Amino acid sequence: MRIYAEMNNAQLVTTAVKLDQSQKEYKSKLDAVKAELQGRGLRIIEDRNVKFIKFFSSDGNVSVMDSQQIDVLNPDKLKKLLSEGVWEAKVKETTETKYKYDSRLEQMLKAIFTGDYTFEYTLESFLDEMSIKPDAKQKKLLIKKLKGDYVKDKQTLVSVFGYPNEDAAPDFDVELYYIYKIKNGELIKAFLPEDGLDQTIEAIKKCLIVDSKTSITIDYDKE
Template sequence: MYENENVEQLVSQAVALDKEQKYCKRKLDTVKAKLQSKGLAMIDDRNVKYIKFYSEDGSVAVGDSYKMDVLRPDKLKDILSEELWMAKVKESTETKYSYDPKLEQMLKAIFMDDYTFECSLEEFLDEMSVKPDSKQKKLLLKKLKGDYAKDRETLLSVFGYEDDDTAPDFEVELYYIYKIKNGELIRAFLPEECLSQTIEDIKKCLIVESKTSITIDYDNE
């Protein structure tokens, strides 16, 4: 069926399409890079794992995740204690380790210096720009978890903001709540004695790498 087709024309068409494909890929990579840059800036500000942008044509999601690699599991086991290791880490027959999500969150927070011991959550709530009354404070202490999206909804709900346009952005507050909750997690897992040295020893056992993803979604029709 291809006998009558001009080979020279097919070659020219293939070259043109290949050039167009490469050009479009370069343009797409440039646009993706800009969206990733904007997304990562918002992710850093809000302490979320992903952000989604919308237009009339579709949406783009930017995600940022951290992969933890324990370089010295035996050393980390000694630091954390046998009891904590046995409770929160699963060892397979292939000597692979599966870490409890809370323990992994704590280890990542330590490696990234993503925590604070400067004040307790109760003390911080008393210093907020919008100060809670006693009932609101009790509720916030119970419900705030260090998750940007959920904590923002909690703040809006507890303080009675029904309209996002009139509510404070709470960006600074949410950032410190996240770091305070990570600090609480560290103190829940690690002994108070020689805490600073323990944190430094743990850092030497780990490496945490950032991985950014971008997903474009639209209606194919």
């Protein structure tokens, strides 16, 4: 900028120092605000078993995302525990001897590691225990459409129970969390043999590490 070209050396140094101090001050404040938003976002994410939440204002929006990455410590042992058939169908070995896991198998493994599953209910029996009980037609539709995804399942419940929109419906948070855990339980039973299921789950857990990473993105009109 032309204004800086007209400054002497001492003035430029003073300006540089003040700008650097301001930058550090604003970065510290921004980091504090981002940490607060991340904390609020994570609480919602944990309550709703979602991986993404967005906060809005008239100036823009902030997205908080929680992602999990699975690290299999002992692929050979996991292969034996899953059975060769499941391994061959759901795991892709690359030439670098890396393993690419089918998304549903990966979801099942993450559920085992985090404990986000239940065998207490089947989906059918749980629907009979809900505070708002579906009739036979609604129940049949829900069993078919519920997948264990918070956002999509909430839309399904709102639609099937005939609410005009989500604001008019109950929050369904407890029900949605149980549905998520039930669907994960179904995955576990689909992939693993019934005999010695509890022991197999514990053995698989010892083969895994699941790391969580939270990211935050600030978006606004740059112009």
